[in-house]
Amino acid sequence: xxxxxxxxxxxxxxxxxxxxxxxxxxxxxxxxxxxxxxxxxxxxxxxxxxxxxxxxxxxxxxxxxxxxxxxxxxxxxxxxxxxxxxxxxxxxxxxxxxxxxxxxxxxxxxxxxxxxxxxxxxxxxxxxxxxxxxxxxxxxxxxxxxxxxxxxxxxxxxxxxxxxxxxxxxxxxxxxxxxxxxxxxxxxxxxxxxxxxxxxxxxxxxxxxxxxxxxxxxxxxxxxxxxxxxxxxxxxxxxxxxxxxxxxxxxxxxxxxxxxxxxxxxxxxxxxxxxxxxxxxxxxxxxxxxxxxxxxxxxxxxxxxxxxxxxxxxxxxxxxxxxxxxxxxxxxxxxxxxxxxxxxxxxxxxxxxxxxxxxxxxxxxxxxxxxxxxxxxxxxxxxxxxxxxxxxxxxxxxxxxxxxxxxxxxxxxxxxxxxxxxxxxxxxxxxxxxx
Amino acid sequence: xxxxxxxxxxxxxxxxxxxxxxxxxxxxxxxxxxxxxxxxxxxxxxxxxxxxxxxxxxxxxxxxxxxxxxxxxxxxxxxxxxxxxxxxxxxxxxxxxxxxxxxxxxxxxxxxxxxxxxxxxxxxxxxxxxxxxxxxxxxxxxxxxxxxxxxxxxxxxxxxxxxxxxxxxxxxxxxxxxxxxxxxxxxxxxxxxxxxxxxxxxxxxxxxxxxxxxxxxxxxxxxxxxxxxxxxxxxxxxxxxxxxxxxxxxxxxxxxxxxxxxxxxxxxxxxxxxxxxxxxxxxxxxxxxxxxxxxxxxxxxxxxxxxxxxxxxxxxxxxxxxxxxxxxxxxxxxxxxxxxxxxxxxxxxxxxxxxxxxxxxxxxxxxxxxxxxxxxxxxxxxxxxxxxxxxxxxxxxxxxxxxxxxxxxxxxxxxxxxxxxxxxxxxxxxxxxxx
Numbered sequence: 067x068x069x070x071x072x073x074x075x076x077x078x079x080x081x082x083x084x085x086x087x088x089x090x091x092x093x094x095x096x097x098x099x100x101x102x103x104x105x106x107x108x109x110x111x112x113x114x115x116x117x118x119x120x121x122x123x124x125x126x127x128x129x130x131x132x133x134x135x136x137x138x139x140x141x142x143x144x145x146x147x148x149x150x151x152x153x154x155x156x157x158x159x160x161x162x163x164x165x166x167x168x169x170x171x172x173x174x175x176x177x178x179x180x181x182x183x184x185x186x187x188x189x190x191x192x193x194x195x196x197x198x199x200x201x202x203x204x205x206x207x208x209x210x211x212x213x214x215x216x217x218x219x220x221x222x223x224x225x226x227x228x229x230x231x232x233x234x235x236x237x238x239x240x241x242x243x244x245x246x247x248x249x250x251x252x253x254x255x256x257x258x259x260x261x262x263x264x265x266x267x268x269x270x271x272x273x274x275x276x277x278x279x280x281x282x283x284x285x286x287x288x289x290x291x292x293x294x295x296x297x298x299x300x301x302x303x304x305x306x307x308x309x310x311x312x313x314x315x316x317x318x319x320x321x322x323x324x325x326x327x328x329x330x331x332x333x334x335x336x337x338x339x340x341x342x343x344x345x346x347x348x349x350x351x352x353x354x355x356x357x358x359x360x361x362x363x364x365x366x367x368x369x370x371x372x373x374x375x376x377x378x379x380x381x382x383x384x385x386x387x388x389x390x391x392x393x394x395x396x397x398x399x400x401x402x403x404x405x406x407x408x409x410x411x412x413x414x415x416x417x418x419x420x421x422x423x424x425x426x427x428x429x430x431x432x433x434x435x436x437x438x439x440x441x442x443x444x445x446x447x448x449x450x451x452x453x454x455x456x457x458x459x460x461x462x463x464x465x466x467x468x469x470x471x472x473x474x475x476x477x478x479x480x481x482x483x484x485x486x487x488x489x490x491x492x493x494x495x496x497x498x499x500x501x
Numbered sequence: 502x503x504x505x506x507x508x509x510x511x512x513x514x515x516x517x518x519x520x521x522x523x524x525x526x527x528x529x530x531x532x533x534x535x536x537x538x539x540x541x542x543x544x545x546x547x548x549x550x551x552x553x554x555x556x557x558x559x560x561x562x563x564x565x566x567x568x569x570x571x572x573x574x575x576x577x578x579x580x581x582x583x584x585x586x587x588x589x590x591x592x593x594x595x596x597x598x599x600x601x602x603x604x605x606x607x608x609x610x611x612x613x614x615x616x617x618x619x620x621x622x623x624x625x626x627x628x629x630x631x632x633x634x635x636x637x638x639x640x641x642x643x644x645x646x647x648x649x650x651x652x653x654x655x656x657x658x659x660x661x662x663x664x665x666x667x668x669x670x671x672x673x674x675x676x677x678x679x680x681x682x683x684x685x686x687x688x689x690x691x692x693x694x695x696x697x698x699x700x701x702x703x704x705x706x707x708x709x710x711x712x713x714x715x716x717x718x719x720x721x722x723x724x725x726x727x728x729x730x731x732x733x734x735x736x737x738x739x740x741x742x743x744x745x746x747x748x749x750x751x752x753x754x755x756x757x758x759x760x761x762x763x764x765x766x767x768x769x770x771x772x773x774x775x776x777x778x779x780x781x782x783x784x785x786x787x788x789x790x791x792x793x794x795x796x797x798x799x800x801x802x803x804x805x806x807x808x809x810x811x812x813x814x815x816x817x818x819x820x821x822x823x824x825x826x827x828x829x830x831x832x833x834x835x836x837x838x839x840x841x842x843x844x845x846x847x848x849x850x851x852x853x854x855x856x857x858x859x860x861x862x863x864x865x866x867x868x869x870x871x872x873x874x875x876x877x878x879x880x881x882x883x884x885x886x887x888x889x890x891x892x893x894x895x896x897x898x899x900x901x902x903x904x905x906x907x908x909x910x911x912x913x914x915x916x917x918x919x920x921x922x923x924x925x926x927x928x929x930x931x932x933x934x935x936x
Contacts, residue, residue, distance in 0.1 A: 075622035105573040137542040164596040187510035
């Protein structure tokens with residue numbers, strides 16, 4: 067993409083209500099803008115990041131044998147009445163009336179619709195297991211939407227639902243999804259922890275959350291410094307009376323606190339702050355029994371499906387990546403999430419040699435299927451560099467005055483360090499760096 | 502994908518309200534199912550087709566220099582009040598109240614939101630032209646939703662909006678989009694016509710529709726048998742009093758009717774039935790003036806943007822493809838839209854030689870990035886063939902008894918003819934056919 071033809075409206079000022087780095091930098095960097103309370107538009111750069119995350123999620127789920135579907139976002143209230151959740155969902159579930167005064171709901175989640183879809187279409191144990199997922203719009207009418215994409219009302223979520231003939235097989239899938247989610251968050255370049263999220267009535271670990279570690283995280287976790295144990299403090303009896311107190315502390319304050327208890331492995335435990343980006347949950351027969359969704363087992367007996375459910379906050383991840391990866395100048399995208407991994411910046415677009423090299427490298431990198439943007443705008447060099455730092459391209463290849471001596475610079479956004487390379491080896495060096 | 506692990510719930514019976522082939526076959530073939538009036542779920546095969554169409558649309562638009570965004574689906578009513586369309590949109594625009602009794606709208610289209618997005622972010626003629634599009638959920642509260650995906654309430658639409666500093670440049674983009682749309686519908690393998698849709702106040706042809714020709718189409722067109730002229734009869738004065746009468750006639754009846762008028766090229770005109778799948782429209786300054794969205798021209802004068810808008814019914818295309826491509830047995834997908842282009846069918850999965858060849862070809866075709874499904878189910882051969890015809894895979898490679906003599910069959914869904922080939926050359930033959 068040529069920057070001169072792209073719509074990337076960067077700005078100096080952040081919204082007045084923005085307190086978190088991701089909220090400030092995603093708006094200032096031209097990734098998103100607010101349409102209404104808790105309602106966000108994704109501008110071209112934000113849309114590219116969102117689709118990159120979606121693609122990683124889809125690829126890993128498909129490899130794990132899941133089937134993608136897309137359920138209607140507007141769902142009839144009847145579904146929710148049959149499961150008994152019509153009341154339980156409270157005001158976060160927005161109810162609407164159509165022109166005929168029939169009542170519908172903007173889907174906040176889709177257990178009911180997914181069970182109805184499978185009911186009577188999968189009838190035998192022979193057709194199980196089945197794991198259906200979608201990556202689709204959700205709506206939760208938060209009382210106080212805030213923090214940009216982290217607590218919006220309309221958001222993009224991956225929600226998956228699996229159907230099984232036995233608890234044992236459901237747990238097998240639950241474990242497979244834990245591994246799949248780890249692959250997804252690892253590919254996205256995130257430092258994350260899987261933590262226990264309930265006391266584990268079924269199968270020992272019936273509910274696990276995936277948290278991106280970030281100082282600004284809303285949740286407080288304890289993690290072992292030695293083994294891979296972790297837990298959300300909200301699920302631990304010992305912290306029951308201190309949840310609010312601990313959640314209100316900043317990470318700076320928390321990390322000074324000592325935890326008396328030891329991990330079962332014997333090592334010390336520490337506090338961390340996390341942003342929940344995934345949740346896997348063993349449902350058992352809660353929804354299948356309520357909605358009478360049954361299958362025939364080997365002996366011809368009718369039984370409700372054993373189920374599990376698996377969620378990933380896809381649009382939330384856009385913000386979580388930045389909460390974990392930013393500095394005072396702006397965003398620092400990871401390789402797999404960056405809207406463009408290379409930014410070719412021509413310092414003086416009126417200089418023929420600079421532009422010619424820029425065009426040449428742009429064409430070569432595109433031919434090699436590298437996600438590259440070509441900053442061919444007439445702005446001052448200083449402005450362009452500030453902009454590149456705010457947006458957070460992992461590498462900026464600077465073609466400036468030093469080209470007279472045959473050199474170009476490669477700027478690493480994360481370290482903010484530049485290296486000089488011969489212009490003739492710039493392509494090879496970039497290809498090596500982005501590997 | 503292995504058929505034994507896929508969720509493809511085909512059915513013998515069509516919904517009782519289904520009158521059109523696409524409605525019947527898409528439900529029976531396990532592509533979609535109804536969640537509520539005018540609300541459809543896309544099951545795995547339907548989702549794949551939808552994403553294939555989306556990918557073609559996106560690829561061609563990006564090549565033409567458009568920028569993809571994603572606007573919030575729920576939009577504040579204020580936007581619509583400022584443009585004056587709050588009343589004009591009528592009951593098709595569904596209004597909703599959130600928990601704080603603020604009024605919102607489920608987006609039926611997005612002119613206002615797109616103008617607000619560009620307003621104050623693009624301020625100079627130097628940053629024009631700009632063409633922003635999204636492929637996103639829309640909702641229109643139809644009084645009588647029917648015909649499956651052809652007249653649903655929730656649907657997937659590509660809506661694009663371009664911004665220009667002059668009428669001349671807007672018309673240039675309008676022409677570019679006409680060519681781009683032609684490429685899209687051609688790639689999808691469709692027989693379509695571009696028809697005039699208004700008297701052309703601006704620039705001569707201010708509004709054009711793209712129609713997929715199909716006997717069951719809702720619209721009546723006149724098309725020239727010689728040149729590429731075509732028009733929707735609703736836009737032609739001579740037919741003003743006969744629109745309803747003509748629209749109610751079947752294509753069988755229509756094609757018997759003679760048209761007295763000649764085309765301006767001198768040739769005869771004929772009636773056709775069409776399904777509208779695209780619409781491009783020169784807006785001028787209607788929305789930019791109403792919403793005071795201005796830019797500075799070369800002389801520093803403030804002017805409202807010249808605009809055009811471009812739509813494609815993405816989920817509607819899933820049905821339009823089948824309205825044009827089906828027979829009494831089911832769907833006949835075009836190459837670019839098929840959920841899987843090759844279906845490998847093992848007649849007797851207990852026969853080791855048959856299964857072994859099936860696995861081998863499945864692995865080879867997957868390695869060659871061919872979209873292939875492997876029917877490894879235990880059903881009878883006759884059942885599997887009927888199912889394959891209903892779903893409409895372009896080619897089914899049948900591995901059956903003839904393998905004892907070294908032969909396999911390749912079944913062409915469109916012609917329903919089979920050819921026998923040596924099993925050793927089956928891969929090459931398939932690769933040749935799907936090119």
